[in-house]
Amino acid sequence: MPRSDESAYLPRKIEVKWRKIWEETGAHITPEQSSRPKYYCLDMFPYPSGSGLHVGHWRGYVLSDVWARYKKLQGFNVLHPMGWDSFGLPAENDAIKKQIHPEICVRRNIDNMKRQLMEIGAMYDWNREINTSSPEYYRWTQWIFIQMYNQGLAYRKEMPVNWCPKDKTVLANEEVIDGRCERCQTKVTKRQLPQWMLRITAYAERLLSDLDKLDWPEKVKLMQRNWIGRSEGATIIFNLISASGETHNLQVFTTRPDTLFGATYVVLAPEHPLVKNITGVGQRKSVEDYVRESLEKSELERTQVTREKTGVFTGAMAVNPVNGSRVPVWVADYVLAHYGSGAIMAVPAHDQRDFEFARKYELPVVEVISSNQAVRDANGYLLQAYEGEGVMINSGCFDGLPSEKGKRKVVEWLKERNLGDFTVTYKLRDWIFSRQRYWGEPIPIVYCEKCGEVPVPEKNLPVLLPRVEKYQPSGTGQSPLATIPEFVNTQCPGCASPAKRETDTMPQWAGSSWYFLRYPNPHLKDAPFDRQTVDKWLPVDCYIGGVEHAILHLLYARFFTKVLYDLGYLSFDEPFARLFNQGMVCKYSEKTGKLEKMSKSKGNVVNPDPLVEQYGTDTVRVYELFIGPPELDSEWSDQGIEGVYRFLHRAWKWVLSAKEHLVSGEKEDQEVKRQIHRLTFRVTERLEGFKFNTAISSFMEFLNFALTAERIKAGFCLETVERFLILLSPFAPHLAEELWEKTNHQSSIFTAKWPDYDRSLLEAETVEIAVQVNGKVRDTLMINKGEKESLVLEKVLALESVKRQIGEKKVVKHVFIPDRIVNLVVK
Numbered sequence: 001m002p003r004s005d006e007s008a009y010l011p012r013k014i015e016v017k018w019r020k021i022w023e024e025t026g027a028h029i030t031p032e033q034s035s036r037p038k039y040y041c042l043d044m045f046p047y048p049s050g051s052g053l054h055v056g057h058w059r060g061y062v063l064s065d066v067w068a069r070y071k072k073l074q075g076f077n078v079l080h081p082m083g084w085d086s087f088g089l090p091a092e093n094d095a096i097k098k099q100i101h102p103e104i105c106v107r108r109n110i111d112n113m114k115r116q117l118m119e120i121g122a123m124y125d126w127n128r129e130i131n132t133s134s135p136e137y138y139r140w141t142q143w144i145f146i147q148m149y150n151q152g153l154a155y156r157k158e159m160p161v162n163w164c165p166k167d168k169t170v171l172a173n174e175e176v177i178d179g180r181c182e183r184c185q186t187k188v189t190k191r192q193l194p195q196w197m198l199r200i201t202a203y204a205e206r207l208l209s210d211l212d213k214l215d216w217p218e219k220v221k222l223m224q225r226n227w228i229g230r231s232e233g234a235t236i237i238f239n240l241i242s243a244s245g246e247t248h249n250l251q252v253f254t255t256r257p258d259t260l261f262g263a264t265y266v267v268l269a270p271e272h273p274l275v276k277n278i279t280g281v282g283q284r285k286s287v288e289d290y291v292r293e294s295l296e297k298s299e300l301e302r303t304q305v306t307r308e309k310t311g312v313f314t315g316a317m318a319v320n321p322v323n324g325s326r327v328p329v330w331v332a333d334y335v336l337a338h339y340g341s342g343a344i345m346a347v348p349a350h351d352q353r354d355f356e357f358a359r360k361y362e363l364p365v366v367e368v369i370s371s372n373q374a375v376r377d378a379n380g381y382l383l384q385a386y387e388g389e390g391v392m393i394n395s396g397c398f399d400g401l402p403s404e405k406g407k408r409k410v411v412e413w414l415k416e417r418n419l420g421d422f423t424v425t426y427k428l429r430d431w432i433f434s435r436q437r438y439w440g441e442p443i444p445i446v447y448c449e450k451c452g453e454v455p456v457p458e459k460n461l462p463v464l465l466p467r468v469e470k471y472q473p474s475g476t477g478q479s480p481l482a483t484i485p486e487f488v489n490t491q492c493p494g495c496a497s498p499a500k501r502e503t504d505t506m507p508q509w510a511g512s513s514w515y516f517l518r519y520p521n522p523h524l525k526d527a528p529f530d531r532q533t534v535d536k537w538l539p540v541d542c543y544i545g546g547v548e549h550a551i552l553h554l555l556y557a558r559f560f561t562k563v564l565y566d567l568g569y570l571s572f573d574e575p576f577a578r579l580f581n582q583g584m585v586c587k588y589s590e591k592t593g594k595l596e597k598m599s600k601s602k603g604n605v606v607n608p609d610p611l612v613e614q615y616g617t618d619t620v621r622v623y624e625l626f627i628g629p630p631e632l633d634s635e636w637s638d639q640g641i642e643g644v645y646r647f648l649h650r651a652w653k654w655v656l657s658a659k660e661h662l663v664s665g666e667k668e669d670q671e672v673k674r675q676i677h678r679l680t681f682r683v684t685e686r687l688e689g690f691k692f693n694t695a696i697s698s699f700m701e702f703l704n705f706a707l708t709a710e711r712i713k714a715g716f717c718l719e720t721v722e723r724f725l726i727l728l729s730p731f732a733p734h735l736a737e738e739l740w741e742k743t744n745h746q747s748s749i750f751t752a753k754w755p756d757y758d759r760s761l762l763e764a765e766t767v768e769i770a771v772q773v774n775g776k777v778r779d780t781l782m783i784n785k786g787e788k789e790s791l792v793l794e795k796v797l798a799l800e801s802v803k804r805q806i807g808e809k810k811v812v813k814h815v816f817i818p819d820r821i822v823n824l825v826v827k
Contacts, residue, residue: 009652011616015734019121027748028123030079039076040537041068042516042576044545044553045083047508048109049094053116055606055636056585056598059624063582063692064544065122066625069730070687072123073754079537080123081519083130084110087138088508089167089183092439096472102439103467106133116608121617121733123750128522132511133439137518139462140528141510142444144560146455147567149445153199154433156453160271160295160337161432163191168473169436170195175552179298190295193477196443196504198431200559204228205424206573207558216579217631220550227551229427231255234411236321236345236420238266240329243280243315250274250318253340253425256350257414258406261395262368263345264358266318266329267311270294271337278329280315287312287331294333302333309334309357320345321419322410323396332357338429348385355385368394369403431556433507438471438480440505448492448499457493463501479503512553513560516540516575535571543576546584554579580690583633585624595635606636618732619645625692625731647700648735651728654707655721655739663715673761675705676720680757683727692731699728718743723755771796772823773805781822789816796822 022028043064046057053061068080086106095105110131117124130137148154162171166186170193175182200207208228211221233255240248252266268275270291279287290312294302301307311332318329334353335344348358349367358365367374367382371390375383392398392406401409414420434443442463444456456463466487471480481487481503492499517529520537524530557575565573586595589602596602611620623644628634679702686695702724705711721743729736729749740749763785769792771779779801783792793814796802806826813825 007656009649009735011618011648011734012613014738015119015121015617018734018737019118021737022123022748025748027750028080028125029127030081030125031077034077036075036077038079038537039068039071039542040079040540041071041542042080042519042540042544043082044543044549045085045512045515046113047088047090048084048086048106048113049090050109051600052109052112053608054598055608055611055620055624058120058608058620059585059630060544060546060582061117061120061122062621062624063580063630063690064542065120065621066687066692066730067542067544067690068123069733069750070754072750073726073730073752075753078123079128079519080125081128081130081522082117082122082124082126083128083515083519084113084132085508085512085515086110086131086133087440087506087511089169089435089437089439090508091133092437092471093167093183095439101467101469102471103133119608119612119617120621123733128519130515130518130522132515135462135464136525138441138511140518141441141506141514142456142461142463143458143528144514144564145441145506145510146444146458146461148198148563149455151563151567153202153563154196155199156194156196158192158194159197160190160192161195162188162298163193164188165475167437168475170432170434176298176300179300188298190297191477192295193434193436195432196434196445196502198433198559200431200555201426201428203559203562204230204426204428206562207428207555208426210558210574214574214579215577217547217581220547220554220579220581223550224555227428227555231340231425231427233257233423233425234407234414234420235341235423236260236414237418238321238345239319240266240274240278241317241319241326242278243283246277248274248278250343251341252343252345253423254345256347256407257410257420258392258395258398258401258403259347259350259368260320260322260345260410261392261398262347262349262366263320263327264348264364264366265327265346267332267335267344267346267357268314268329269335269337269342270331270333272331272342274343275314275331278314278316283313283315287314290331290333294331297333299336303336305353309353309360311357311361313361321414321417328363330357330361339427340425349382350385350387352385352387355382366394368392431559433510434504435507436477436479437473437505438465438468440507441465441510442481443502443504443506445502446490446492446499447502448494448497450497451492451494451499454492454494454499460493465505479505481505509552509556513556514564516543516557517561517564517570529569531569531571538570539572539575539577542578542580544580544582547581550581580631582630583628585627585636586633587636597633598636606638611641615641615645616648616734618735619648622648622696622731626696628693630690630692647696647703648732650703650707651699651724651732652735652739654703654712655725656742657712658706658716658721659743661712661715662718662721665717665719667715668717668720669711669714672706672711672714672716672720675702676723677757677761678702680723680727680755681759681762684754684757687730696731699724722752725749726752726755767819769819770821771799771802772821773802774826775823778802778805783819785819789818792816792822796824 068078072078091106092102095102162176164171164181164186166184176188234257235251238250240250311330314329316329317326346354348354348365369390370393374386377383389403392401398406411422444463446454488500490499490501517534520533521530561575562573564570584597587604589596589604591603598605623641682698683695725736725740736749767785768780768782770777771781809826811824812827815823
């Protein structure tokens with residue numbers, strides 16, 4: 001066994017050495033021209049906020065690097081870039097906390113995180129680094145906005161919006177989780193403000209249907225489907241008679257037109273524009289008070305199933321179009337303005353929310369769908385709404401129809417009389433794109449008294465974010481940019497008259513909605529991307545990141561891509577062909593007494609820097625992968641990393657020992673050949689299935705076989721050692737490079753080819769069978785595969801354990817299943 005100091009495994013020394021070599025040789029630079037097939041492997045790039053990366057962040061970056069290195073060894077020309085999602089709330093809030101300017105804060109955070117990412121040893125092509133807050137980049141974010149504006153996909157509208165009192169800004173609907181701000185968990189309120197919107201609803205059906213062609217986790221696709229929320233139903237026109245006698249047409253959307261005869265009241269959302277027009281004098285104060293209170297509540301509060309329903313009568317009546325009956329019009333906050341038309345026909349017998357409301361306010365309940373599954377009291381009255389299918393009753397000429405058939409028949413009847421039509425609607429709403437904050441892309445719009453809204457011409461982009469000392473949010477509903485006259489006051493691009501700039505900025509999601517298009521040509525000056533180049537590299541072959549971005553970022557990126565495709569700038573309409581979501585790394589929190597996601601507030605963050613110093617990067621990399629299936633949350637153990645450290649020491653020791661006892665391929669033991677080909681098969685198969693943790697287990701099993709004095713003395717051929725190192729190299733690249741060099745290779749291990757395996761060597765020549773006596777397992781026996789029954793029986797009877805069981809008895813019968821079992825029947 002080699003014992004010199006030169007043969008000692010000193011991870012920090014060799015890791016620094018190889019990172020320097022990789023950098024000096026340009027090992028990770030992706031060539032523009034290559035005969036190899038392309039492969040685009042992309043991480044969800046990080047926000048440069050906070051104190052840097054913890055081991056939970058590391059996990060995703062290590063996963064993507066293992067996969068990128070594997071694809072390179074398979075012969076692909078791999079594009080594996082990295083950049084910074086540096087505009088928006090996360091970066092600005094971090095700067096406020098640290099009491100420095102966001103630009104300075106972002107730069108410091110990038111420097112620290114880049115150092116950490118380089119320590120991971122990832123094969124990022126840093127020549128392609130991008131930063132969403134650099135003018136060279138956000139010029140093109142503004143350009144994309146203008147393309148959308150010119151197509152009518154960006155528009156300005158005054159509307160009730162989600163307002164975070166702590167962050168002092170508007171939040172998109174997707175940024176409100178359980179009624180609270182996604183970033184700071186502050187309870188969200190409502191404000192009426194003019195906002196820039198992106199018409200993502202125009203793409204609702206395509207965003208939904210195109211999910212079917214993506215190789216994404218079904219969980220993520222389901223989350224997007226639910227968020228888009230497609231509903232098939234009908235729009236029905238009710239004639240509305242206000243308290244003063246005026247008439248209005250009111251459209252309501254329903255998925256159950258078969259229940260129209262059971263509509264006993266109509267409900268408007270508090271935000272509905274008709275509320276003011278139809279309310280009677282006697283009801284005006286109560287309605288205005290109710291509307292004001294409703295607008296202060298979050299949508300979650302308003303729509304919670306268990307919450308007691310509230311509402312107020314407007315004094316108006318509506319005429320049911322199928323039977324002419326007049327029903328009261330109420331305002332209730334459980335109806336949302338953005339869903340359907342913001343108005344519903346209430347059918348208490350067949351909708352539980354309507355049932356509870358009707359019971360509370362003593363409104364009629366008319367059953368129009370009959371079923372023996374309905375829950376009734378002793379007198380036959382409904383105890384709860386029956387929401388299933390059945391047979392139509394109390395429905396005039398439609399009586400007796402199955403309700404499923406009745407849905408179509410009722411709508412056809414309405415359509416013939418211009419009182420309704422078939423409709424598809426979506427829960428998805430247009431994207432609120434304005435933010436009343438400083439640190440973001442200025443929206444490139446100018447307001448002119450003569451010309452109105454005017455987009456900034458492309459030649460004048462970027463509209464630069466001015467450098468200011470006071471950038472904290474004002475809380476007034478206006479961005480801090482509104483207080484800077486030299487920014488606000490400008491000339492109209494159309495008529496040269498005095499004009500004013502838009503002072504809202506774009507949300508943090510703007511730059512990340514197209515960054516994957518910039519990496520193939522990050523230094524292009526006259527366009528956001530080159531069509532030929534992006535068509536060559538995209539869609540992204542494998543996109544890796546957390547499931548927390550399932551709705552926000554992924555939906556917005558798909559939307560941007562489809563818009564650019566429709567405008568002729570791209571030849572593909574989906575950005576990410578394959579998606580992999582890694583699980584979180586969790587750790588026990590002394591503060592909460594529970595296993596928690598790592599966070600400073602819970603005191604369970606693990607900084608990778610001291611671990612790298614103590615154990616080396618490769619140990620941390622391998623442990624991140626070994627702690628559990630990569631798609632699931634895993635528990636971090638400070639003790640567990642020691643085992644991985646020992647494993648890499650054993651790998652190091654075996655390679656150097658094998659090097660000293662090399663034999664020719666012909667002289668290598670056949671069992672060694674079988675074991676190394678099994679390892680090749682297992683690692684390849686498990687990598688392909690993203691089972692990185694069990695791939696590492698395969699190496700440990702191999703070393704248990706190979707690292708014995710007897711095996712080492714017998715010798716290994718060089719090809720076996722090479723196979724082992726190539727297989728290990730994506731996981732522990734520094735160690736593999738060093739040992740590759742020590743086994744007399746001149747070039748990098750990553751210029752090698754991923755090994756194939758011989759299927760004929762995967763099957764063992766011996767098998768272990770169970771030995772039973774009277775049906776109970778008494779021993780096991782190693783036999784030659786396919787060995788004759790008579791020879792196996794002879795060996796079984798010679799076993800001491802079997803002799804003891806037989807004793808004075810006789811074997812009256814035996815059962816033999818080849819290569820599996822022998823059962824002796826004794827009496």
